[in-house]
Amino acid sequence: MTASRLTAIARRFLSDRTFTLIAAPALADFEFNAIDRHVGDYVGVARALAGAAWEDATADSAALTFLALTMIPATYYMFFFLMWAPAGLRVTTQTLAVLGAAVLLVSIVPVAFCYWPEKAPEQSADTEQS
DSSP states (O other), X not given: OOXXXXXXXHHHHSOHHHIIIIIHHHHHHHHHTSXXXXXXXXXXXXXXXXXXXXXXXXXXXXXXHHHHHHHHHHHHHHHHHHHSOOTTOXXXXXXXXXXXXXXXXXXXXXXXXXXXXXXXXXXXXXXXXX
């Protein structure tokens, strides 16, 4: 994936402040090392983008709302899985951990897409002075 594509994705999903302070420096380093990229470069950009997304998701106390919205489908899926579980299913700690992780992932994805806040429109220099 090229640096310009990563920049476009980050600009679309991150707030301007988070993009400028967290994602832009990591993307600049990634672009600077365009000739000789290593796995660590990709990991660094992924960590920066994940951290920036986390910062945007938890800003303004939206984390509790996000968690509550995630728990609704998670409870729904767990209830029906336990209701329709096969009779001979041996429930172990490992089974519950794998099931819980799968249900959490399945629950987070739609909430992340639906709840993600809209990006505020950029203000031009003329409107800021008024």
